[in-house]
Amino acid sequence: MVERDHPKITIKRQATLLSVNRTSMYRSAPPYYGYRRMTRALKNQGYPMNRKRVHRLMRLMGLEAVYPRDGQQPYGTIF
Template sequence: MPNLSVRRQCQLLQLSRSGVYRPQSEVAANDLALMRGIDELHLELPFYGSRRMTFELNDAGHAVNRKHVQRLMRMMGIVALVPRPGTSHRRPGTRSTPICCVAWRSPSPTMCGRATNTPKTLLAGGQL
C-alpha cells in the first residue's frame, strides 16, 4: 500500500482529521519515580494539593516544580480531598422560601410588602 497522507486516509474512511490523534509518547523513567512518590504521598495525606505535594517531594530529594506535579497529578487522576465550590447550594427540585417572607411576618393582612415601604404610622400601630 502506498504511503497515504493523513488527509487522504481520513477522506477514504470518511473521518474528520480533528478526530485522528498521534499515539501518546511513553512516560519517562524519572516521571514514573515522581508518580510513585506522588501516589505514596496521596495515599498517606489525601488532602495535599499540588503546592504541598511539591514541597514534600522537594524535601524527599526530587527537584520538581509545581506545574510538573500538577500535570502528573492530572495524568494520574489525583485530586486533593477538600471541600469544593458550590457545596452549600441546595439540591435541584427543592423549593425555597425567600428570607424576607420568613423573617418578617405582617401582623395584619393590610400590611404586605417590605417594611421599608410601609408608612411609619402603620409600623407604630397608629391609624392613617
C-alpha cells in the same frame, strides 16, 4: 518497582527482596495534598520538581486533593 498484581511473587516477598518495610509499600500521599503541598513534600524528600510538573503528573494519575467544593460546608459546620 513493586508490582501489586504479580501472579507469583507476593507483596511481602517483594518487600523482602527490596529490603524495605512492607507497610511503607502501601503508603501514599495524604488525600488532602494538592499540587503545591505535594511539590513541597517531594522537594523535602530530595526530588527536585517544579509545581507545573507535579500538577501535570497528578492530573495524568487522576490524583486530586480532597477539600470542600464550592457551595459545600466542611463537615461539622453549625449554622
